Amino acid sequence: MAQHAAKIPTWEALFTLSSAQLRESGVEPARARRYLLWWRERFRNGLVGIGGDLTEVEKGVAELRIVEVPSNRASDQVATLSKDPGTRKVVVNTKLTVAAMPDPANPVDNTKEIGIVPPPKIDAASAKAVKGIKIVRGNTIGGTGVEYIKGHPGVARLRVQDGLWEQRRGHKVDGGERRQAEVRAKRRAQERKDSR
Numbered sequence: 693m694a695q696h697a698a699k700i701p702t703w704e705a706l707f708t709l710s711s712a713q714l715r716e717s718g719v720e721p722a723r724a725r726r727y728l729l730w731w732r733e734r735f736r737n738g739l740v741g742i743g744g745d746l747t748e749v750e751k752g753v754a755e756l757r758i759v760e761v762p763s764n765r766a767s768d769q770v771a772t773l774s775k776d777p778g779t780r781k782v783v784v785n786t787k788l789t790v791a792a793m794p795d796p797a798n799p800v801d802n803t804k805e806i807g808i809v810p811p812p813k814i815d816a817a818s819a820k821a822v823k824g825i826k827i828v829r830g831n832t833i834g835g836t837g838v839e840y841i842k843g844h845p846g847v848a849r850l851r852v853q854d855g856l857w858e859q860r861r862g863h864k865v866d867g868g869e870r871r872q873a874e875v876r877a878k879r880r881a882q883e884r885k886d887s888r
Contacts, residue, residue, distance in 0.1 A: 693728060694854065707732060731857075741857030742824035742836050743850050746785045752852035756825060756833050757786045761816040774830040782821040783833055784814075789847075825850075 699717045700706050709717070714725045734740070746754045763780040771777040828834040833848040841847050867875035 693724065693731075696724060696728070707736075743822070743852075744857075745820070745823055746850070747820075748785050748787045750788050753788065754850045755786050755788045756783050756822060756838070756848045756850060758782070758827060758831060758833060758846040759784050759814055759819060761814060761819045763816070781827055782819055783825045783827060784819050785822055 696719045699714075699719055700709070711722075711725050711729060714728065715722075719725050719728065743754060748754060758781050760775060760779040760781055762778060764778075765780065768775075768780045769778055775781055825833060825835040825838065831846050832840075833846070835850075837850055837853060839849045839851060841849060866872045866879075
C-alpha cells in the first residue's frame with residue numbers, strides 16, 4: 693500500500709474517504725481499495741497487526757523477553773524442566789537492554805553488548821503478553837518478523853519493516869478450488885500422451 697500513500701492527503705482523509713472517493717484519487721485496482729478499507733475497519737475495531745500492542749519501542753525496534761509469571765491454572769502447578777511450579781511463561785515487551793543495534797554507517801562502534809541477566813519472576817498484573825508472538829522449544833521467541841539476539845536466549849527484537857502487517861492473499865493451485873480436478877486430469881492425460 694506504500695505506492696498509494698501520496699494519493700491520500702491526510703490521516704483524516706484516510707479514515708473518511710469512501711471506496712468511490714479512493715478510486716477517484718487513483719487507488720487502483722479495486723483489490724487495493726478493499727484491502728485498505730478492510731485494514732481501516734480493523735484499526736477502528738482495535739484489531740491491529742503483530743506488534744500493535746507494544747509500548748516500549750525505540751526507533752522502530754522493540755525488545756521482547758520471556759518471563760515467568762505466577763499462575764493459578766491447574767496445568768501450571770507442576771514444575772517442568774523449563775519452568776517452576778505455579779508459574780507460566782509469557783513474552784513481554786521490555787525496554788531495550790542490548791546496546792548492539794548495528795549502525796549501517798558505522799558498524800565498528802556499536803559492537804559492544806550489555807550482558808543480560810534473566811529477569812526475576814514478575815507479577816501477573818504488570819506482565820502484558822504480546823499478541824501474535826509465541827514461545828517455541830521452551831526458551832525461543834517465535835513469530836512473524838522476530839529477530840533473535842545471538843548469545844541472549846529468551847530475548848528477541850521486533851523491528852518495523854515493510855510487509856510486517858501484510859495479510860497475503862492466497863494463490864490458486866492448478867486453477868483454483870473449482871477447476872482443480874479438471875486441470876489435473878488434463879495434465880495427466882497430456883503426460884500419458886507425451887510418454888508414448
